[in-house]
Each structure stands twice: as C-alpha cells, then as structure tokens.
Amino acid sequence: MLQVDGYEYERNTTCVTCGHVMDGNRGVGLISHDMEEGDISLLCGWADHTMKDYLLVCLSTVMDRFPADYFPKSLMPGRTVRRESDGSWILEQ
DSSP, X not given: OEEETXXXXXXXXXXXXXXXXXXXXXXXXXXXXXXXXOOEEEEOOOSOOOGGGEEEEEHHHXXXXXXXXXXXXXXXXXXXXXXXXXXXXXXXX
C-alpha cells in the first residue's frame, strides 16, 4: 500500500503522469484527485503537453522516483494541488 494525499492506494493503482516526470526532466508539480472516478494524476504541471506526453503507469512507478516527504500529506477528493518553487503545495481553486 502507498499513502498519497492522505488516502491509501495499492502499489499497482493506475495513475496518469507525463513523460516529463517519467524521464526525470521535471518533478511532480501538479497532483489531482478526481472525486467521481477516484483517479489520481501526478503531472509536471507545465502547459506544454500534447496527448502523446501523457502516460498511464502504476502509481508506485512515479512515487518511487521521489522521497516520501516530497508529496503533500493530505488532499481532499476532487481537489488539485500545485507545487511551488519553495517546495510547498498550494491548493488550486
């Protein structure tokens, strides 16, 4: 089990990420948890994506690339947080 955003997920939970995060060029800068579907997205947060940049991977594939304290401690379902340059996470409206 992995804890992300205050919720527990199986290591093989599918998540959406982008090639920028997976190739190590950018860190996770945007985390979104869909309340209706329960999906989680861990993206770089930049606006330069095309459809070919998005990937479906196991949550552990992304989580294992970063230290445990990199991610926010809690996020309510249906919310999105963005990582600031100082490492803090800001709730988006």
